[in-house]
Amino acid sequence: MLDYLFLIIFQYGILYTILSILLTSFKLSYFVSTIVHCPFEVIRFFFQCISIILFISGIVKITSEKFKIKTINELNSVFTPSINMVSFGKIDSDIFNMLIDMEDKTYRIRLNTYNFFSLEFINYKIKQFRQFRSMVERYQKTIVYIKATRHIRGYSTLEMQLLRSIGIVYGYNIIIFRKIYEILYTTIFLKSLKSYYTKNNYANHDRYKDFLLYTYLRNVNTKINEKYYPKITDFIGNDVQSWTKEKCYIAFCGLPHRNINSDNILNIHPEIIDRYQLDKKIILKSMNEIKM
Known part of the structure; x- marks a missing residue:
């Protein structure tokens, strides 16, 4: 309905x-x-x-x-292979965690919701904001809060990013319609899909959140060194065992379609490089290879 x-x-x-x-x-x-x-x-x-x-x-x-979306059946066809066919054990868990840290820190906290229109998301943001209140300088507090909560380019959960990438045929620039679509269909479709896997006792149904991230990598586009990749896997490869944290870091940096190149790639998320012990030489080498 x-x-x-x-x-x-x-x-x-x-x-x-x-x-x-x-x-x-x-x-x-x-x-x-x-x-x-x-x-x-x-x-x-x-x-x-x-x-x-x-x-x-x-x-x-x-x-x-001017605004057109895919049907439910068309959306369902995107989620292949099915959750019971994915070899999660072969995927480095740091890759998923790195994506979460860079794009949506509420992802694991939101156990039952999929967009920012939820109490789980709001509670997290309230707690996050309270941490910044302890800062002495009001100016510094404001700048840090804006950067941390990502209000500079508009916030979307990973699920919302996924749905708009696979579900909108055209009319992406009609922001109001797009946001309503993202909020509504993350509930209509993603919640129903999880229920389907659980009720039918699919293997790996308890890893539904990981399955969404896996599907995200196979469908969301990125831009690196002015080169557009329709899917992240077009850059990191289709074989999950070939996915490296360094190449994934590069791909994730290009998600907002910011201008990333060899000069600034190490400065976009230096805390991620340190946290996940990424090899800076490999990152720069991969960036230089894209220019060829």
């Missing part, structure tokens, strides 16, 4: 048609005419003109379809 409502409202613009029909109501025209003390025929004519404009706008909205 939610999927249906989203489609008819945001993709097909049904509200234009509904408003167009409502404005042809005699009762509405009469009611307005008594309030504004204007002749009934004048109000009725005015509403009819607006109704025609809205109806035409609705037709244009339906035919132009």
